[in-house]
């Protein structure tokens with residue numbers, strides 16, 4: 131049995147808590163490893179090492195830090211396949227999708243190579259006579275990242291690239307369901323020349339998370355996961371004086387207007403609804419069909435479903451892999467039952483059909499005539515279940531999106547530029563696609579939702595990431611001519 135340990139002070143470190151969790155290959159259903167779960171004491175030890183390393187790393191020049199980032203970028207780009215294989219083995223998504231995840235993470239590393247430019251402050255000469263004012267940004271110290279199972283490479287890269295480039299020590303607590311990608315990244319950072327202790331991996335569950343959230347030396351926590359946990363992380367972390375950004379779950383709507391290009395909309399619904407078996411926070415889970423397009427759209431989506439090739443992600447022919455666990459597969463299947471009981475029309479039922487015998491597979495499911503009261507609509511299902519809600523007008527469609535608890539991503543499909551522009555103005559969501567179903571922003575913008583999809587105020591990467599992992603200091607400076615120095619007890623004025 132493969133044993134997955136921690137990564138502390140630049141080396142693999144076996145856990146001492148005596149607690150472990152099983153790691154499965156979801157495509158076969160076999161347990162392939164066990165991962166150590168860190169205790170509060172182990173978290174304390176690791177943070178101590180990270181703090182020491184962070185002090186020295188903060189002093190490394192911007193060009194030295196940038197050089198490490200460039201080297202890390204080269205290694206990651208040349209070994210994408212290796213990391214993608216690890217992701218597929220423990221998460222289940224198909225290899226091409228896993229490589230796509232790595233590529234989107236790599237973008238964040240590329241962004242962070244520009245750290246000398248990104249850390250620039252501003253300077254105002256002669257703010258008052260003989261007085262200059264300037265701002266600088268400084269790292270926070272030791273910062274933590276807590277990440278979900280569904281992007282075991284990309285989400286840690288969203289965080290660690292900017293956190294490390296801006297001079298912090300970064301402690302990662304990856305998902306215990308697929309922890310190996312994090313350790314692979316740790317080895318790569320070392321190979322890229324990152325000093326020991328600047329990147330730490332602590333595997334664990336609630337105990338390790340709570341230890342990080344309450345540790346006095348953790349200055350900030352960046353979290354991605356489900357909404358109830360995100361809320362808990364935000365409340366607990368901020369109550370302990372930390373800066374927190376906590377990204378939560380989603381229910382992403384794709385509005386299809388009557389003038390949309392039908393085939394393109396159906397293709398997009400399939401790709402965004404069933405890619406990664408629906409286990410993406412930016413997956414489309416609700417198609418909102420406006421007016422007459424509903425019948426042909428449902429027909430076009432249904433016609434495409436039997437062509438989706440479901441299988442082991444390591445098989446290049448597979449397009450959709452399994453779900454992360456047997457329990458999650460069963461929970462998602464339960465929603466199909468619930469949808470039918472609540473009055474939805476089951477156009478395609480993923481529980482039936484030709485599925486691989488072993489592993490945590492579920493087929494693509496399409497539910498029509500879904501209403502906002504049904505649990506398949508209100509809950510984040512996080513599986514290959516696409517719901518269609520039929521409405522009569524654009525106004526009703528936007529209202530539906532805006533009334534929803536979540537506000538991560540959304541998309542509109544139309545040929546009408548005016549309607550698309552109105553949508554971008556009206557809609558309450560953090561990321562909007564116009565004929566783009568999964569509008570994950572490029573690394574030099576930022577990623578983040580609204581409403582219950584994000585707790586905190588900064589988004590995840592790009593300039594917001596630099597902002598989150600640094601704090602600003604403003605210096606007011608005078609170099610007086612000793613001949614003109616005088617005592618003045620009045621309040622300083624800018625003259």
Ligand code: NAD
Nearest residue numbers: 277278279304305336339354355356359377378379380411
């Ligand atoms: P999760 O909330 O169960 O777990 C996320 C992290 O929190 C893991 O590291 C886990 O170990 C930890 N955790 C779990 N329960 C905890 C508890 N009770 N106390 C403290 N820590 C705990 O999420 P998941 O199932 O791994 O990931 C799927 C969820 O993440 C979905 O809801 C999805 O929408 C969301 N997600 C959101 C985004 C985004 O950017 N908004 C991106 C990816 C995933």
